[in-house]
Amino acid sequence: MSLELRNVTVTLGRGDSRTTALRDLSAAFAPAALTALVGPSGSGKSTLLAVAGALLRPDSGQVLLGGTDLARLTPAGQARLRRERVGYVFQSGNLLSGLTALEQLLAAASVTGRAPRAVRARATELLAEVGLAHRLRHRADQLSGGERQRIALARALLLEPELLLVDEPTAAVDRERAAALAALIAEATARHGCVTVVATHDPVVRTAADHTVDMAALHPTGPA
Ligand SMILES: Nc1ncnc2c1ncn2[C@@H]1O[C@H](COP(=O)(O)OP(=O)(O)OP(=O)(O)O)[C@@H](O)[C@H]1O
Numbered sequence: 001m002s003l004e005l006r007n008v009t010v011t012l013g014r015g016d017s018r019t020t021a022l023r024d025l026s027a028a029f030a031p032a033a034l035t036a037l038v039g040p041s042g043s044g045k046s047t048l049l050a051v052a053g054a055l056l057r058p059d060s061g062q063v064l065l066g067g068t069d070l071a072r073l074t075p076a077g078q079a080r081l082r083r084e085r086v087g088y089v090f091q092s093g094n095l096l097s098g099l100t101a102l103e104q105l106l107a108a109a110s111v112t113g114r115a116p117r118a119v120r121a122r123a124t125e126l127l128a129e130v131g132l133a134h135r136l137r138h139r140a141d142q143l144s145g146g147e148r149q150r151i152a153l154a155r156a157l158l159l160e161p162e163l164l165l166v167d168e169p170t171a172a173v174d175r176e177r178a179a180a181l182a183a184l185i186a187e188a189t190a191r192h193g194c195v196t197v198v199a200t201h202d203p204v205v206r207t208a209a210d211h212t213v214d215m216a217a218l219h220p221t222g223p224a
Pocket residue numbers: 012013014017018019020021039040041042043044045046047048199223
């Protein structure tokens with residue numbers, strides 16, 4: 001599995017707020033490796049993650065996942081890809097508000113056909129690894145932003161995606177936890193052999209990463 005963007009342009013917004021978030025951008029992300037995606041605020045890191053995970057369609061250019069151009073997939077094929085092969089960990093966490101931390105993971109596992117009983121032990125272990133052993137039975141609305149995002153990370157790791165996209169995983173945690181999360185993502189990447197891209201401003205993540213891709217080098221003049 002590999003991820004490559006070729007001459008990708010993405011414009012966002014309308015009228016006065018219309019912005020070229022990615023301009024003719026080409027980048028390759030190594031298989032079975034953790035890449036830190038760095039660059040100034042507003043340089044398009046989150047947009048790149050959205051395009052890579054088929055959440056956003058570029059205006060032009062190609063996004064090749066394992067050699068397949070995402071644009072050539074049918075809408076159903078794209079939905080299947082998002083569900084079965086891609087793990088997303090965004091800052092909002094995207095959790096289901098009525099479910100506890102543990103239920104978030106079990107629900108995700110059952111949607112992809114895994115038996116909840118079989119994955120319960122692994123789900124509990126992963127929640128402990130992200131530092132939430134004491135929060136298994138808290139609902140999403142009873143947790144902090146950083147805790148919610150860590151649940152989303154545990155959920156993504158449980159599903160063992162081929163492509164793992166993570167946006168600022170250490171922004172809302174203390175330094176010690178940041179180092180532990182970066183190590184966990186690196187270790188999961190090595191174990192599962194996934195392509196992992198982590199958008200980050202954090203040197204701790206950069207240190208844990210196998211490679212660094214700098215948006216400033218890809219967009220030498222900056223986004224419009
Ligand atoms: N919905 C939108 N409409 C118009 N412009 C947008 C929209 N969303 C983002 N942008 C702009 O697109 C550019 C890229 O945004 P993006 O969120 O990808 O940057 P980023 O590198 O992830 O930033 P940060 O490090 O602050 O999270 C920015 O200039 C931003 O202002």
